Amino acid sequence: MVPLENYLVLSAVMFSLGVYGVLARRNAVLILMSVELMLNAVSINFVAFAAYLDPDKVLGAIFAVFIITVAAAEVGLALAIVIRLFRNRATSNVDEAASMKW
Amino acid sequence: MGAEEAWLLAAIPAGVFLVLALFGRALPRGGDYLGVAAILSSFLLFLIVLVDFLDTPGKLGPVVNDIEWSSIGESFDLRMGIYVDPITIVMFAVVTTVALMVNIFSIGYMKGEPRYYWFFAVLQLFVASMLLLVMADNLLLVYISWELVGVCSFLLIGFYWEKRSATEAAKKAFITTRIGDVGLLIGIIMLWKATGTFNIQEIIHHVEEGAVGQNYLFAAVAFVFLGCMGKSAQVPFHVWLPDAMEGPTPVSALIHAATMVVAGVYLTARLLPLFEVADGALLMVTIVGLTTALLTGFMALAQTDIKKVLAYSTVGQLGFMFVALGAGHPAVAMFHLMTHAFFKALLFLGSGSVIHATHHNQEMDKLGGLWKKMPITGTTFFIGSLALAGLPPLAGFWSKDEIFVVLNDKWGVWAVAILAFAAVMTAFYTTRLFIRTFMGTPRDKDVHEHTQESALVMTGPLMFLAVLAAVSGFVVFHGVGKALGFPGGITEFIFLPHHGPHRYHFDLAWATASVVMGATGLLLAGWMYWGNSIKRSTQLAEAQPGLYDLIRNKFYFDELYQAGIDRGMLGFSYVVSWFDRYVVNDTGVDGSAQVTGFSGGVLKYLQTGRLPNYAMAVAVGVVALAVIGLVVRG
Amino acid sequence: MRDYTIFIPEYIAAGSAVGIIGIELFWPKFRKDWLAYITAIAALGWLVSGLFFIGKDPNSFQGLIRSDDFTTYFRLLAASIVIVVALMSATHMRTRTKTVAEYYGLLLVAGCGMVYMAAATELLTAYIALELLSFSLYILVGYLKRDNLSSEASLKYILLGAFSSAMFLYGMSLIYGVTGTTYYEGIAEGLTARGSGTDPAVIVGMMLILAGVGFKVSAAPFHMWAPDAYEGAPLPITAFLSTASKAAGFALILRLFTGALIVDAAEWRWAVAVLAAVTMTLGNLVAIQQSNLKRLVAYSSIGQVGYMLITIAAIGYGDAKVGQDASSALLLHIAGYVLATLALFAALTAAYNRTGREDIPGLRGLAETQPFLALVITIALFSFAGLPPFAGFATKLFMFQGATTDELLWLVGLAVLNSFISLYYYLMIIRQMYLFDPVGDISRWKVSPVLWCLAAVLMVGVLFIGVYPGPAFELTERAAQPLFEAAGLGSFQVQQP
Amino acid sequence: MTFDEGQGYVVLATIAVPLLAALVLVFTPGQQKMLVRYISAVTGAIVAGLSIYIFAAYQLDGSDAQMRLQWVWVENTAFLGKDGITLNLAVDGISALMALLTGIVAFAGALASWKLDFRNKDFYILYWTLLAGVYGTFFSYDLFFFFFFYELAVMPLYLLIGVWGSTRKEYGAAKLTLMLVGGSVLIWIGIFAVFHEANLGTFDMEQLWAAGRDGTLSPTFQKVFFPFMVVGCGVLAALWPFHTWSPDGHMAAPTAVSMVHAGVLMKLGAFGIIRLGIQMMPAGAEFWMPTLMVLGVIGAVYGATAALTQRDFKLISGYSSVSHMGYVLMGLATMNQIGVTGAVLQMFSHGVMTALVFLMIGALYDQAHTRDLKDFGGITKVMPLWVIFYSIAGLANVGLPGFSGFTAEFHIFVGTFRSYPVFGALAIFAAALAAAYMLRLFAIVFFGPFDVRWSDLKDLTPLERLSGGMLIASIVIMGVWWAPFTDRVGQTVTLLPGVTG
Helix, strand or coil: CCCHHHHHHHHHHHHHHHHHHHHHCCEHHHHHHHHHHHHHHHHHHHHHHHHHCCCCCCHHHHHHHHHHHHHHHHHHHHHHHHHHHHHHHCCCEHHHCCCCCC | CCHHHHHHHHHHHHHHHHHHHHHHHHCHHHHHHHHHHHHHHHHHHHHHHHHHHHHCCCCCCCEEEEEEEEEECCCEEEEEEEEECHHHHHHHHHHHHHHHHHHHHHHHHCCCCCCHHHHHHHHHHHHHHHHHHHHECEHHHHHHHHHHHHHHHHHHHCCCCCCHHHHHHHHHHHHHHHHHHHHHHHHHHHHHHHHCCCEHHHHHHHHHCCCCCHHHHHHHHHHHHHHHHHHCCCCCCCCHHHHHHHCCHHHHHHHHHHCHHHHHHHHHHHCHHHHHHCCCHHHHHHHHHHHHHHHHHHHHHCCCEHHHHHHHHHHHHHHHHHHHHHCCCHHHHHHHHHHHHHHHHHHHHHHHHHHHHCCCCCEHHHCCCCCCCCHHHHHHHHHHHHHHHCCCCCHHHHHHHHHHHHHHHHHCHHHHHHHHHHHHHHHHHHHHHHHHHHCCCCCCHHHHHCCCCCCHHHHHHHHHHHHHHHHHHHHHCHHHHHHHCCCCHHHHHCCCCCCCCCCCCCCHHHHHHHHHHHHHHHHHHHHHHCCCCCHHHHHHHHHCHHHHHHHHCHHHHHHHHHHHHHHHHHHHHHHHHHHHHHHHHHHHHHHHHHHHHHHHHHHHHHCCCCHHHHHHHHHHHHHHHHHHHHHHCC | CCCHHHHHHHHHHHHHHHHHHHHHHHCCCCCHHHHHHHHHHHHHHHHHHHHCCCCCCCEEECCCEEECHHHHHHHHHHHHHHHHHHHHHHHHHHCCCCCCHHHHHHHHHHHHHHHHHHHECEHHHHHHHHHHHHHHHHHHHCCCCCCHHHHHHHHHHHHHHHHHHHHHHHHHHHHHHHHCCCEHHHHHHHHHHHCCCCCHHHHHHHHHHHHHHHHHHCCCCCCCHHHHHHHHCCHHHHHHHHHHHHHHHHHHHHHHHHHCCHHHHHHHHHHHHHHHHHHHHHHHHHHHCCCEHHHHHHHHHHHHHHHHHHHHHHHHHCCHHHHHHHHHHHHHHHHHHHHHHHHHHHHHHHHHHHHCCCEHHHHCCHHHHCHHHHHHHHHHHHHHHCCCCCHHHHHHHHHHHHHCCCCCHHHHHHHHHHHHHHHHHHHHHHHHHHCCCCCCCCCCCCCCHHHHHHHHHHHHHHHHHHHCCHHHHHHHHHHHHHHHHHHHHCCCCCCCC | CCHHHHHHHHHHHHHHHHHHHHHHHHCCCCCCHHHHHHHHHHHHHHHHHHHHHHHHHCCCCCCCCEEEEEEEEECCECCECCCCEEEEEEECHHHHHHHHHHHHHHHHHHHHHHHCCCCHHHHHHHHHHHHHHHHHHHHECEHHHHHHHHHHHHCCHHHHHHHHCCCCHHHHHHHHHHHHHHHHHHHHHHHHHHHHHHCCCCCEHHHHHHHHHHCCCCHHHHHHHHHHHHHHHHHHCCCCCCCCHHHHHHHHCCHHHHHHHHHHHHHHHHHHHHHHHHCCCHHHHHHHHHHHHHHHHHHHHHHHHHHCCCCEHHHHHHHHHHHHHHHHHHHHHHCEHHHHHHHHHHHHHHHHHHHHHHHHHHHHHHHHCCCEHHHCCCHHHCCHHHHHHHHHHHHHHHCCCCCHHHHHHHHHHHHHHHHCHHHHHHHHHHHHHHHHHHHHHHHHHHCCCCCHHHCCCCCCCHHHHHHHHHHHHHHHHHHHCCHHHHHHHHHHHCCCCCCEC
């Protein structure tokens, strides 16, 4: 059986990649995708923990399912907002959406 | 009614002051009659007190009457009361008599002046405060009345407030004496600290018991004496008194010659037991007195303003009194105080009469030959001058003579020499004053023509005072005293309890010396100024220009003070103001506000408006917290 | 035993939300401001039904949701906020959008989210509740479709929100990994059973959770979204953000930190203290430099969050008694803060409806043209600054007093200093209103009756809590009590000397 | 209801009446300016009457707090135990005197603002709120309410000065408010620490004082937190170097506000030092009082020196207030009965005389629209009564016997001398400086050649005479017959912890 550590490392790497993406990308859609990556890392964590540590093996899985659901809703919402921004400004670059500052 | 009720003396004028101050404007003639009536009743009360006092069984013991005033817990019990003893009686006599004369005189002199009622009102307040001062049984009450007379002096010097010079003089008088008063208050509190009481007799008692250390006592006494010097215009606080002549002349007579300025002498006399216990205190008093007598003698030589001459002479005579005190003889000082009060009041009122008659001309250079025009004023002034010069048998002779005697006994001949020189100068400038004003021919025809003798309301007091100036010296004799109710004469009447009475002895040698001093000054002046000529004096001045300038400019005291105030005090004030504005306020207070605002201005640029930066902040925050949690704390 | 009755109030709210959306869907000509009033009435029903729960025995739904006084407190708070915000929006939103039904519907839904953040006793439930609130807010913030700022604010908010909830979730997963459960009680037991010693997973997990909730309450450095979202959002939503959203965040924090994480308080309390210090200082300093009212309020509320976080730190540092006292005081302060903020926004909305300006000089001369509004704004600001006789004085004093422990006195001192700094920028607003004459039209104008009454009622509330805080304090004390009973620490009686 | 309880309601009324007046004014139409004035005048009269009653009815039977009224406000809630917060009002000798001061000054100030026309309703609302705060602070025996009222008194100042003020009013108002509130930051911290350390679950001051005396508040604790309380209150009492709001604030403030502020509000600071410092932390007081003495002396000399060359009436008064409050601090710092009594007397004395000074300045400024000394000269010619009133205030300021200033300063000097002779001497010297700056003002403004440009100046109006007359009466009564004052104050002062006989 694959040791738990492997899952955790995978999850951590994915999470870090997601964070990197959020920090480095300028396109709103790409940022959104990076956030999805982070959420997926969390899901892996939950499922792995559930499998290895939780006697019921169910809590983590349920959590993962919910995360996926919520993430889907989130993406839907976020994309709608991105589109509206795009309509207003003809860009999806977050750096250009910086009229409010200081 | 007895001496216990002596406080009524002060209460009546005080009440009249309130009436005049509040309603005087509405009263016919400004209520001057009320003023005179108040003083007159004080005078009569004084006579009653005197009689009662002299009749008291137990031989002239002090009369005490005090009440609980305030207290704080157990620690601070304040009683206020009156203390009537011979010194007080003498002061009563001087104050009420001169005040009465001055009040009557003022009716004529101040006629038609603006704020006529106000003048009389403040005069009443002054009399009340002065009487309170001399009968106070404790130093706190002394200080209170001490300050009140100062305010009256301020108000009256500044009576002609439209004149800038009068205002400045009033300010100067108040502040100068106030500086002395700082000392006085410090001294009073030091004495309180050492003895736990303000009551003068108790303090003396404690001190004589040796309850106070020598150095401490000397310091306390010196501080008290500082106040006396300020009030009595002793060098170096003398500068205010000549300027105070800006006030109406009756005021100069009453306050700045006869009564208020002698408060310092009075207080020193009252506290003399302390001075005697404190090593060196008497010497200090003597030195101050001698210095003052000498310096002001010089200063008076070159003055041309009648009142200024008299003012310097007043300061000089106060010096004489202090010398007497320094010799340890309050009786002698008080005696001179009394005679001086009469003849100096006379001189001032006489000069007031002249000034009034010549329509406010008080420069000797424009006067002269007035005797014929003003015979009564001239005659009385002549008597006053001779008394001041110290010629027998006038009052000044007897008292001044006594000072020489006691001074010689105590400090020896060197002190006598200095004082003798001062006495010669006194005779000199007095004669000069008289000659230049009343003798010779008129120098300003215009002034002379319009001059006429003053009305009876003014000459009456002059004559009365002239009589006193002539005869009041005789109270020193046993016989006279006995006839009046105090056998042994005034010097035996006033004595310090533990000194024992000091009976006056006529000493021909000293009397002769004294006459010689007076005559020298007189003749010298006559030689120099007789016949309407100032040729000799001018030559003298030209021969010694440096000395003349020095004297003429009063040893540059005023200039020194002016520089000290401008450069020192005001400069310091400017520095403090600058410091307050720019360092404390702009840098400290506003500065901290600006730093706060500025840091906000810097920090706000963290908010770049760009999303990745925000995300970075979140990430950095988490990482930082985690690292701290793991590394620092773990 | 599944007791669905505990959801009744939210059934009302959510049902009304659906109904309101339905009304506009099927009846597009329906007057928009009437929708607002319907919302308010629905929320009133929600509030009234919530009142029945006061003092009821605690009731747990499957260990996921707890209905107790704490929940009830936030339920009442949420319903009240929704009422006020809906009424505020009536005039404000009428002219600014074509359709408003979703707006009001989402308001109610967001309120439900807030209630369940307070009620959740399990991580997943808490997360879902949080997202319910957040999603509603994402939309509400960006509700003004044609407004560039509104869209931008919404975008920033949602992206950062998603980012931080991912962090939050990752933290949860680590805690789950350590304890093997997501129930608060279970977590507490698991952490206790694990024994002492520092576990990196726990620390990292806690910090991530802290970041997640910190984001929600906008604690620095997780606060960056707040000024922009506040500025872009419609005014009533700004009010909602700074009240409901913050209160909900603290409800979640209180439940989670007292219920689950208290046993490892040593691992997070210093971090909360640091966050509190940074937050209040940054918020207040930057607020000085703001010229836009909404941004200013945003920073000022960040400062307020800093103060509130002190109590959380105090819960970590003190014993159960301190925790209980501090959280009672915190709840009271939240009430006072919510009242004052809503009063402020009611007045600002009225002013904005008239002038259309949201910068500080826009209020110039308000004391002359509309003295009542100027008064309300002044009272609200003085309440923020902690001056009597307004709520802020008493509540802040209680909150800081409750949080004063030997370790945290420095932080309390810093907080007081900060609230002094805050007075400076509040005065800058008051200065514009009172010290300067109005420009242009100087005639008096009338405030819409609804807003007038709203402001007046809220103002009276602010005064009441400020002058006579006793009843409110007793209420919040009862609301805070279940926190420490539910934590499995055993119930304790407040000592009566 | 016993008699003492009935009197408790009198005490309550001093707070309630101003508040009620403010409330009534809120609902008075702003156009009815005369009505507003009458309401305020009546309120002032009532308040003054109540204050005089309280002062007169204070029993000299050796007991401390009298006329007590106790209403439980919040208790047995969270950290608040029994009597957690009570509306605990009572009068002691010090607050009796302070109440008298407040009553007189408040009435005088209300009358002085009669001329005010611009939004006078709002002005009086704030004015009476402020005064309710002042009374509350003086009478509160509960730390919560003490601080509540203390802040309540400070709060309206910003608007009062900012809206109705003059020279650089925005700056002055903001600085004043911020500095005062900045001071209360320290008080906040002190309160938290004291409550926490005493651990009694109550804000009742008498219990906290007992805790301070019996060592529940440890000496170390007291040493650490005494400065917080004292500096915090000291800002309001113009403690050097936290005094700079005084010149600027007074310069900006309108007449009545200057009167009340300098007259009463500054006393809150000194009062706070007694209540929160001396009474609550005797050990701290013992440790820190020498430092306070030094600061007080610096303030006294510094203020007087700076006043010497100012050209603005109000700046002179502002700095002179710094100087006089320096005396107050010195008196408190002596920690002996005489000095502390003197400090309290000086609080009263400075209150009435400064109120009078500001009243007079206002009367002149309203007509002349300048406050530069050099613009004036020989004013006595047109405003003789004004000059007399001002002179009385000025001479009281100088510490002239017969006026209240002397009574107070004398006690302070004696007290100071007892413990710190050198500082006592310095303080007396500063009093001489006071004479210098005051007489300079007299000489420039009152006297000298008359400037015809001021021929139109009118003398005091009847109302100004009335309010000035009340103040003068207080000044003179205290100056001449001070036993009623020392008796009341002394009775309480002797009971203060750490204050020696």
